[in-house]
Amino acid sequence: MSDNINPGGTVSLCIMSGKGGVGKTNLSLNLGFSLRDQGHPSLLMDCDLGLANLDVLLGLAPEKNLQDMLAGSAQPHEVVQTIEPGLDILPAASGVPEMVEMDQNQQAALFDKLTTLVSGYEFLILDLGAGISGTVLSLARMAQMRVVLVTPEPTSLTDGYAIIKVLHSRFGVRDFLVVVNQATSQESKETFQRLNTACKTFLGFELVHLGHVRLDRSMTEAVINQKPLARHAPNCSAIKDITELAMRIARYRQENLDALQGRQALKNILLPST
DSSP: OOOOSSTTOOEEEEEEOOOSSSSSSHHHHHHHHHHHHOOOOOEEEEOOOOOOOHHHHOOOOOSSSSHHHHTTTTOHHHEEEEEETEEEEOOBBBGGGGGSSSEEEEEEEEHHHHHHHGOOEEEOOOOEEOOOOOHHHHHHHSSSSSEEEOOSSHHHHHHHHHHHHHHHHHHHHOOEEEEEEOOOOEEHHHHHHHHHHHHHHSSSSSOOEEEOOOOOHHHHHEEEEEEHHHHHHHTHHHHHHHHHHHHHHHHHHHHHHHHHTTSSSSSTTOOOOO
């Protein structure tokens, strides 16, 4: 019987991409709504530190944000906002360049506060910034599950491979899930195969194809109206795909609940490796 380090079995899941503009924040947001709608309390965390976007997509104007929490001028419960019952958001700061590269003290403070905060949720969804900054890499390593979002465009594949390569070569990370955005089922299979072949050939491990999200004009409408797609067009093709992704992620949690309760929701990367 495992120790109850994480009694709620909280799963931390980061959404990342090497390239900006591939739909990462929209996926994070609507995945949160889909998990919530399936009965899984979730916390969305805007980890694009310094260039926050989640609150913009929701039409929110938070009075306090992650920067206030880390500075000690606000408690976690004062920063978290409820979007709907069962779905909360931890907003980030915008236009604060010093938040982009957190030092070890800030990382330690973030880890401590999040570890306490997430206990009431089944899922913590980390919407990471694009690229391979130190903060992006640190947050990716903290998460239990890493989703790399790509599109069929060659530049997106190249940059997606780059972030996988950096996390593997510098920190030994080998477990990645891949979602192909703005793609048909066949395009998704072909795109994943190209990325997976590169990882297998040059890095020595294979990826997991979590699924795809079809290109849907409703997404643009939702962004313009500052409404989540899950509420703007709940029956559109993209939401059907995201709902399927949420079901697969929820199934993983259910099948691994005992093991999840025996390990922290977030890995403390500041501790020496054992």
